[in-house]
Amino acid sequence: xxxxxxxxxxxxxxxxxxxxxxxxxxxxxxxxxxxxxxxxxxxxxxxxxxxxxxxxxxxxxxxxxxxxxxxxxxxxxxxxxxxxxxxxxxxxxxxxxxxxxxxxxxxxxxx
Numbered sequence: 007x008x009x010x011x012x013x014x015x016x017x018x019x020x021x022x023x024x025x026x027x028x029x030x031x032x033x034x035x036x037x038x039x040x041x042x043x044x045x046x047x048x049x050x051x052x053x054x055x056x057x058x059x060x061x062x063x064x065x066x067x068x069x070x071x072x073x074x075x076x077x078x079x080x081x082x083x084x085x086x087x088x089x090x091x092x093x094x095x096x097x098x099x100x101x102x103x104x105x106x107x108x109x110x111x112x113x114x115x116x117x
Contacts (some may be wrong), residue, residue, distance in 0.1 A: 034093035
């Protein structure tokens with residue numbers, strides 16, 4: 007069974023700066039979604055113009071990240087929810103928050 011590893015978020019942030027993946031080449035890091043915030047709502051139809059900010063945690067630290075545009079449907083289709091565990095390949099620099107790459111929701115929702 008997968009479990010959160012305290013400190014993996016710091017390793018992901020370090021990897022963003024150094025280009026080194028914090029886990030082995032064929033493994034992803036497990037994080038938990040603790041908040042989902044629309045980045046910029048359209049006043050007319052209440053859909054976010056610029057995706058979502060996702061707060062992720064490794065059980066000891068948490069940060070906001072954004073999803074790449076092509077993965078916004080994970081939130082819109084409820085495949086990514088509060089409490090959901092997700093596998094993450096890496097973080098990339100972004101503004102105003104890092105961009106998470108390779109986000110894959112863990113089947114079955116939460117652990």
